Amino acid sequence: MAAEELVLDEGVLEDARVCEFQGMQAVRRCGGLSVLSWRADWHKAEAYELRSVSSGSQLQDARFAQCLVHLQKSRPATWQDLGHAWAHLEPGGRLLFCGGNELGITSAVKRLAEQLGQKPQIVSNRRRARIVAFERDAGEGPLVPESDHFQVPQTTEPGFSLRADPGVFSTRRLDPGSELLLKTLADRAPAQRILDLGCGAGPLGLSALRRWPDATGLLLDGDARAVKCASDNAAALGLSARCQVEWWDIREPVPMAEFDLVLINPPFHGGKEVDLGPAHAMFEAARLALAPDGQALIVANRTLPYERSLRELGTLEILEDTRTFKVLSLQVS
Ligand SMILES: C[S@@+](CC[C@H](N)C(=O)[O-])C[C@H]1O[C@@H](n2cnc3c(N)ncnc32)[C@H](O)[C@@H]1O
Secondary structure (H helix, E strand, O other): OHHHHHOOOOOOOOOOOEEEEOOOHHHHHHOEEEEOOEHHHHHHHHHOOOOEEOOHHHOOOOOEEEEEEEOOOOHHHHHHHHHHHHHOEEEEEEEEEEEEHHHOHHHHHHHHHHHHOOOOEEEEEEOOEEEEEEEOOOOOOOOOOOOEEEEEOOOOOOOEEEEEOOOOOOOOOOOHHHHHHHHHHHHOOOOOEEEEEOOOOOHHHHHHHHHOOOOEEEEEEOEHHHHHHHHHHHHHOOOHHHEEEEEOOOOOOOOOOOEEEEEEOOOOEEOOEEOOHHHHHHHHHHHHHEEEEEEEEEEEEOOOOOHHHHHOOOEEEEEEEOOOEEEEEEEOO
16 A cells, blocks of 8 residues: 555654554554554564554553554544544654545545644655654544444344444444345244354344344454444343354454354455455355355345355355345355
């Protein structure tokens, strides 16, 4: 990514330990600590033997002379990182904010500058990306967004509310595709062992667990923010004893097997581009994790061409086909 390359430009980093959010270039140069929400990034940091945590709330009382925040696709998630960075900077320390034009760095910097009441200092600006610096003063800092709540409507079990933290998929309302998938649960026999791949705040797996009180569930997501949120939601619904929530990347094996129901609303974006790779990896993970007579239920935008690869994995059935979404059933034997 172009913005990453700018981090090592002359004049960007000072000779001091850095706390870097959603990146590791600066930490590799100066030492310090990375905050990495994505499990795949955490693996990379581990390979470089860098110190990292999965959330800014794990920084405790650490203080840094410089913090570097990488702009992400999600503004609320970026602002949460900016809030943590501000809180962990020494007075007079340097807040560096970095990103590419494709993610809207110009408007993000403008907004941050307004909130901080400061003029940004441009420390690098090339290759359609920039890095700016602000000073940690005694002001309130960035305006960090609150968590949202959304309602999972009554489909097969009484409706309930879920907390969705900044950056977690579908924060204000249940995704209509997920809602369609949940409706298909009404037509099937009770499940015993449920796997939710890419669980987000947990609407699919937690709905299924509420529907079938004897079932147990494993909810997995590559984003630590989603894992925390789904885990807290499971606790709030009194489901923790039957539900495990784990930080997992699609490149890793699923930590358990023999599931009779796998629920998937797969990701299909890498940045702004459509990227079906993660979805295909989730389908393969589902195939390996299913019990012999198990079923995977997959919801997708109806234009996404998943059918061919799914037919190579097992028996495919189209359960729902609306103007926008389709729900596919995969059975392996
Ligand atoms: C379309 S959302 C669905 C979320 C949730 N199941 C729902 O229905 O609201 C896809 C989920 O996949 C997760 N995801 C994306 N890439 C992943 C990866 N490489 N490994 C594991 N999970 C990933 C995202 O964090 C996101 O929560």
